[in-house]
Amino acid sequence: MDCVITIEIGTGAIRVAAFDLNGTVIGSSKGSYPTFHAKPNFSEQDPEQIFITMLYVLKNFLNEKVHPKKYNVACICFSSAMHSVLPIDKNGVPLGNAMVWSDNRAKKEADDLKHSILGKSLYKATGTPIHAMSPLNKIIWLKTNDKNRFSSTQKFLSIKTYIIQQLTGEYVVDYSVASATGMLNIHTLKWEEEALQHAGIQTGALADVVSVFYSPKKLKKEFQTSLGLHDKVKLIIGSSDGCMATLGSGVWGDGKATVTIEESGAVRVAGKEILEDETQRLFNYVLTEHDYVSGGPTNNAGSVFEWYAKQFGDFKKAFDLEDCMENLINDASKVAPGSEGLIFLPYLQGERAPIWNANARGVYFGLNIKHEQQHFIRATIEGILYAFYSIGKSLEEHRCFKSLSANGSFSAYPLWAQMMADIFNKPVHTQQGSGSDSVAVGSFLLSATALGIYKDLDEAAATVNLPDQFFPQIQNHNVYMKHHAIYERLTEKLLDEFEAIAELQQEN
Amino acid sequence: MRQNNSRRDFPQTFMKLEQTLRENLSHQWTVEEMAALVGLGITAFSEKVKSFTGFSPLNYLINIRISEAIKLLKRQDVHVTDIALDVGFYSSQHFATTFKKLTGYTPSEFRKKNIPVTD
Numbered sequence: 037m038d039c040v041i042t043i044e045i046g047t048g049a050i051r052v053a054a055f056d057l058n059g060t061v062i063g064s065s066k067g068s069y070p071t072f073h074a075k076p077n078f079s080e081q082d083p084e085q086i087f088i089t090m091l092y093v094l095k096n097f098l099n100e101k102v103h104p105k106k107y108n109v110a111c112i113c114f115s116s117a118m119h120s121v122l123p124i125d126k127n128g129v130p131l132g133n134a135m136v137w138s139d140n141r142a143k144k145e146a147d148d149l150k151h152s153i154l155g156k157s158l159y160k161a162t163g164t165p166i167h168a169m170s171p172l173n174k175i176i177w178l179k180t181n182d183k184n185r186f187s188s189t190q191k192f193l194s195i196k197t198y199i200i201q202q203l204t205g206e207y208v209v210d211y212s213v214a215s216a217t218g219m220l221n222i223h224t225l226k227w228e229e230e231a232l233q234h235a236g237i238q239t240g241a242l243a244d245v246v247s248v249f250y251s252p253k254k255l256k257k258e259f260q261t262s263l264g265l266h267d268k269v270k271l272i273i274g275s276s277d278g279c280m281a282t283l284g285s286g287v288w289g290d291g292k293a294t295v296t297i298e299e300s301g302a303v304r305v306a307g308k309e310i311l312e313d314e315t316q317r318l319f320n321y322v323l324t325e326h327d328y329v330s331g332g333p334t335n336n337a338g339s340v341f342e343w344y345a346k347q348f349g350d351f352k353k354a355f356d357l358e359d360c361m362e363n364l365i366n367d368a369s370k371v372a373p374g375s376e377g378l379i380f381l382p383y384l385q386g387e388r389a390p391i392w393n394a395n396a397r398g399v400y401f402g403l404n405i406k407h408e409q410q411h412f413i414r415a416t417i418e419g420i421l422y423a424f425y426s427i428g429k430s431l432e433e434h435r436c437f438k439s440l441s442a443n444g445s446f447s448a449y450p451l452w453a454q455m456m457a458d459i460f461n462k463p464v465h466t467q468q469g470s471g472s473d474s475v476a477v478g479s480f481l482l483s484a485t486a487l488g489i490y491k492d493l494d495e496a497a498a499t500v501n502l503p504d505q506f507f508p509q510i511q512n513h514n515v516y517m518k519h520h521a522i523y524e525r526l527t528e529k530l531l532d533e534f535e536a537i538a539e540l541q542q543e544n
Numbered sequence: 545m546r547q548n549n550s551r552r553d554f555p556q557t558f559m560k561l562e563q564t565l566r567e568n569l570s571h572q573w574t575v576e577e578m579a580a581l582v583g584l585g586i587t588a589f590s591e592k593v594k595s596f597t598g599f600s601p602l603n604y605l606i607n608i609r610i611s612e613a614i615k616l617l618k619r620q621d622v623h624v625t626d627i628a629l630d631v632g633f634y635s636s637q638h639f640a641t642t643f644k645k646l647t648g649y650t651p652s653e654f655r656k657k658n659i660p661v662t663d
Contacts, residue, residue, distance in 0.1 A: 049598065065598065066598040067597060067598035067599055067607075068596060068597045068598060070559060070562055082611060084611040084612075084614040084615055085607065085608065085611035087611075087614075088607055088610050088611045088614065088646070088647075089607055089611075091646055091647060092599075092603070092607055092646060093598060095646065127618075128658070129618045129619075130615075256648075257648070258647065258648030258649045258653075258657075259647070259648050260648075261648045262644075262645065262646060262647060262648035263648075346552045346553050349552075351551065351552050354551040354583075354584065354588070355551060355552065355553075355554040355557070355584075355592060357552070357554065360552075
């Protein structure tokens, strides 16, 4: 029997899964790798460690779950995190580690560009908000601050491009990952000359741009042997994790949006048109020549709740964060919506959409003598979800949606899903209990379309059947809206103070 | 009573352990030594590492050893024998077998195929 293997090169881990051709999960496995912070603003990963982890996990997975059951691997499809930059030299050898999406060293370069005329036109052309995350600004940082590395660089790759090159020898980047670099013109699907000029590079310094359905050359013989795969296995380059998660949630076409709540998070819609946001709040990433995933990311999702749990939670067993968080959530459920007037701004790591302010910081507001610890817990979750709602509101200025599909580990908590439904005043589906994550499902759907099982992605996405539903309660929604209004006004009014405190913190 | 913060944050604790391992990669680490650095019993430590990284502690270590070896193999100026010992394999034979099992290449084949001859 044929099967499809999906490989997600995520922010902290490789996730491998296998599906039969009906889309049923055969199994999954993961292997993690570290993010290094040589300086506070730096976030780097070792490309060789990512590559070896991928091989290791894939090999064990095939030997344990796929080969013993005599599955024939029909294809392997890749997805990856966005915004990484890996410089390689003329021999193809990495010049140091890769900078990943959370690397903030190019903050100044991004700020300068954002407020220029060029910045406005680049946002329109490329669909990527001008921010330190974008590879364009990372390359500009290298040009200005690491001249030796910049001038020794033959190519600037994404991590996925490097992994695929190691496996096949080919330098390619898919439309989707390329469209998150700030250097791809999303209207023409070619590298944007103005961006390249600003970065001081030529087209040859970037990989060739190909469709997400593109099949790179065969696996090198050595890897066929070590993995036990034959030479007819079709490789599919695939897309970014964000686009895959959107496809895998079945959020395709009008009326739907997806909410991802992991360490960070995002609200996304998919459609046939680009959303032109005058104030540059939203991204537009490409999946295919006529499918765009648009939305906004937040820095402060699960990571902020984990921060809270580590500081103030009760650890009955060493390192048992899961248990600690579940108890906190249980306590939060005993407090009424609105946390009796305690409001939390969750900007512990600065914020991206919709405010795009790296200097924003966390705030508890409205504290009175009656508030207890459980109010803080609930307010923390509410604040995190208000950030998602603010992104959703800015999206709805362009396109309405009637329901939400929630994915990511934190949306598996029923209290979070219910609060999401109440805050947005829309029904929420979750993938909880379906045994697979939306990125892997999206990769399967894309593969199945490439194999001719579905006629196009629209048909593939329509097969996603989401089991659980949470329905909004209007009286809760009304309470949340009163608090959210204060939340947004506070965010705006504190602009100067955010800047002042960020500057003070910089001195420490 | 509030517990010591170092017993709460496994990712951070593991990061510190990983840093120590990298700084002493030629050392023949045992699971006992690693568990002691984190302050857990061997069973609890192995379970925690497995659920966090997907690997057993010793396999995770092999992972780091091979990744570091690849970086050295891509430089022309270090001998394969030296690489084996530097990254913690007890012999070049042990290195070659482990490396080939995972990548399909022996270390010297890998070096030859991945780096074009340069002047």
